[in-house]
Amino acid sequence: MTTPMQCPKCHATMQMLEGYEEAVVHRCEGCRGMWFEIMAHEQLREDAARIDLGEPVAPAEGEYFDPTAPAPATLLCPACDHYPLIHMVDPHQPHIRFESCKYCYGRFYDAGEFKDFVDDSEYDSAFDKLLKKVSAALAE
Ligand SMILES: [Zn+2]
Ligand SMILES: [Zn+2]
Numbered sequence: 001m002t003t004p005m006q007c008p009k010c011h012a013t014m015q016m017l018e019g020y021e022e023a024v025v026h027r028c029e030g031c032r033g034m035w036f037e038i039m040a041h042e043q044l045r046e047d048a049a050r051i052d053l054g055e056p057v058a059p060a061e062g063e064y065f066d067p068t069a070p071a072p073a074t075l076l077c078p079a080c081d082h083y084p085l086i087h088m089v090d091p092h093q094p095h096i097r098f099e100s101c102k103y104c105y106g107r108f109y110d111a112g113e114f115k116d117f118v119d120d121s122e123y124d125s126a127f128d129k130l131l132k133k134v135s136a137a138l139a140e
Helices: 044-051 113-118 128-138
Strands: 011-017 025-028 034-036 085-089 096-100 107-109
Touching: 044 113, 096 113, 107 113
Parallel strands: none
Antiparallel strands: 011 025, 025 034, 034 107, 085 096, 096 107
16 A cells, blocks of 8 residues: 655645556646656647646746746655656746656646647657657557
8 A cells, every 4th residue: 555646736645547557647636736757748648638637828928937036946756755856847838837856757747737738749859759650550
């Protein structure tokens, strides 16, 4: 019996979503934020609309990433417990801020951010394209 994962942001319980054997993802019962284990955010792109209960939020007018802004509060990795999460900016969609663990490579997306993240077809990386090709081939 493992203790349930705790949301790094609101400290509510995070439930592991069933039916994704190959990709482990937890969703927070409180803020609906999502924790993806390493690479799960890539494997679950197709399911974003189903598993992310939030809605993408349009970036505020004039909002941009300010590296000199005071650092947001340190969050701890919900998987490794005591490793601080690094605040990241999506290189293709700078309004998306997510948190990542340097140790286990898990990622935390706020509710709605994951949907926003996958809605990025214009900027698919070579790796994303390869993944799409492979999953399309497997589906045939
Ligand atoms: Zn939460
Ligand atoms: Zn971690």
